Amino acid sequence: MSYQVLARKWRPRKFAELVGQEHVVRALTNALDSGRMHHAYLFTGTRGVGKTTIARIFAKSLNCERGESADPCGECSVCTAVDAGRFVDLLEIDAASNTGVDDVREVIENAQYAPARGRFKVYLVDEVHMLSKPAFNALLKTLEEPPPHVKFLLATTDPQKLPVTVLSRCLRFNLKRLLPDQIAGQMRHILGAEHIEYEDAAIGELARAADGSLRDGLSLLDQAIAYGGGSLKADDVRAMLGSVERGQVFGVLDALAAGDGQALMAESTRIASFSPDFGSVLDDLAAALHRIQLIQLVPGYRPENHDGDDSALISLAERLAPEDVQLYYQIATTGRRDLSFAPDARTGFDMALLRMLAFRPSDGATPAASGGQRSAPSPQRSAPATPSAPAAAPVQQARPAPVPSHATPALATHAPAPAATPRVADAGGMPDWEALIQRADLRGPLGQLAQNSALRGREGNTLVLALQPTHMHLAVEPMVSQIADRLSEVMGEQIRLRFIGDSQGAAHTPAARAASARSAAQSAAEASIEGDPLVQALKREFGARVVPQSIKPFES
Ligand SMILES: [Zn+2]
Structure with a gap:
């Protein structure tokens, strides 16, 4: 006895046996039962979701010798001929494999002739967007003035490529990819009927690998049965598919949750x-x-x-x-x-x-x-x-709510907040220059001069300040005296200032530190924007570009 592949053997012969696509079946059933048939249907959707199957059941429904209905008998000569794929009035054209062949055009042009055996000629044109230009024109012409005895079932995986003249003349249905559960259900049904033993985990693996297509799923099932020598074991199926047990990835996630790089690589x-x-x-x-x-x-x-x-x-x-x-x-x-x-x-x-x-x-x-x-x-x-x-099964409420501050990825950087009360002098008697400037409230030109100076030392009541040699012309009266007066006030003693030109010593002025902090904050903000997953996705998917100057860190 020759082995018949499962997908063919178990091809549904009635709408009721069809897995998934309930919305399409319902519309077609209603139309058939009420006798109000459209002359052209367009099925969109991926491969292996039932387009040919639906077309065949539809052809039987229209032509069954026991009368037109959504529930063809399946026994008359028409029904058996359709099921065997040799019904003359069901014309299956696969445009993907026939482009450029002229007789497709001829076949379509022949639509005007009456059906040979049945009441209707049914055209199933798969991948209709790939028809050759002459064939496509013939189709369009027929669709414009369809003979009453012709029904068109057009199918495509790429409806965007169809001209609106075709789309507007068809009733359109989107055939959905099947859910793994639907595919698994059908597999169990078939295996039960075929008396083949199976492990349920094996079915789960196959159903997921089918990727929404029952036909692909059943041909994987064929392979797996052959691979397992007549039975279905999860390990065999995984070996065949090159997949790993679902639970395996939990080890990876455990390691990530623990932030444990060593465990992560061990899992890998x-x-x-x-x-x-x-x-x-x-x-x-x-x-x-x-x-x-x-x-x-x-x-x-x-x-x-x-x-x-x-x-x-x-x-x-x-x-x-x-x-x-x-x-x-x-x-x-x-x-x-x-x-x-x-x-x-x-x-x-x-x-x-x-x-x-x-x-x-x-x-x-x-x-x-x-x-x-x-x-x-x-x-x-x-x-x-x-x-x-x-883990014990926890109750829903026991789950810790996400910490709000944690929930928003920081997009910009906060500069460190200044201490509330600046410390003016350290233990060794050397004042903290930056804090002094703040307390003395030096602003404007006085502030500029102070910010660009660095405190190099103290000689009695005299503070020695280093200034870039190129800035020495700024250290002039009356500004120097005014700064000294303000400092004397906050330090509670008479302070004098002496400026020296020293490019090395002036490298660490408050102004220089602020500039480098600003640039660090800027770099961090830019890195943060660049590293943001959303920004990355925008760049990747839409070719977006970040204008670096447009990024500003938060000022605290
Ligand atoms: Zn019949």
Whole structure:
């Protein structure tokens, strides 16, 4: 007995057997039952979601010998011919493989002739946007004045490429990608009917790998059955798919929550020992982060039971800061995209993990600080539980609310606030020049001169101030006396000033310090903007550019 592939063997023969696409089925069923059929339908959507299947059921519904209905008999000669793919009045054209071939145009032009066996000719044109120009013109012409015995089912993965003249003449349906649960449900149904034993985790792996396409899912299932010698084991399926167990990525997240670089790399090594597809490991990581974020931000959200990993997710949701989860997610997806640029996949994977460890906007002004190794999580976070300890299922309210100040990544830098009461003199009797200037309230030209001077020493009541030689002309009367008077007042003794030209000594004036603090604050603000994930995303996705002069640090 020859083996028939599952996707073909289990192709639905009735609308009721179709998995997903309920909205399309309902519209078509209503139209068929009421006899009010449109002459052209456009199905958009990815591959393997049921376009051909729907077209075949539709052709049977229109042509079944027992009458037109949404529930064809499946037994008459028309129904069996359609199911076997040899019904003459169902014309399947795959434009993707037939572009430029002239007889497609001829086939479409033949629409004007009456059907050979049935009541309706049904045209299924897949990837209609790829028709050759003559074929497309023939289609347009037929659509403009459709013969009553013709129904068009057009399908495309790229509706943008269709001219509005076609779009406006079709009733349009978007076929959805199937959910993993829908695919898994159909797999279980088939395996049960085929008496094939399976582990449920294996089904989960296959359903996720199917990526929304039941057809792809079933052909993976075929492969897995062959690989496992007639049974389905999760380990076999993972080996076949190059995936790792879902729970594996929790170890990575545990290490990140603890800020433990060593544990993180140990996890990476452990995962690498399975020779996985690192891209899908990053996908798994992103999927886990998605669910963690839902637990954190959507009250009442409960993770669906996937292999019983809820408690691990809930525990991680408590230990990771919500904005870190956002960031990790972004790094995971970007890391996946950039894997092909990495020297090798493992390196790309490691770097993505290390980036998560090193790169945290919540740590303030140094988002990409060098040596981002952290031995302990930041103090705002609750202390991490021992990763191996099973977390008790906590109640929703017990979860610590995110600390508000922690929740906003610092975008700009605050200059250190000045001390409330400036300390004027240190223990050795040398006054703190900067504090003196503040207390003496030296402003304007007096302030300028003082700010640009550095205190070099004290000789009795005389303060020796260094000034850049090029600035010596500023140290003139009456300004020098006025400064001395003010200083005498705040210091409570008669002060005299002596200025010396000294380029070395004048390097550390209050003005120079303020300038370098400003430039440090500016650099930090610029780095913070550049490092901001949103800004990076804008630059990456939209080619945005930051105008450096437009960045201003917060003034305190
Ligand atoms: Zn029939």
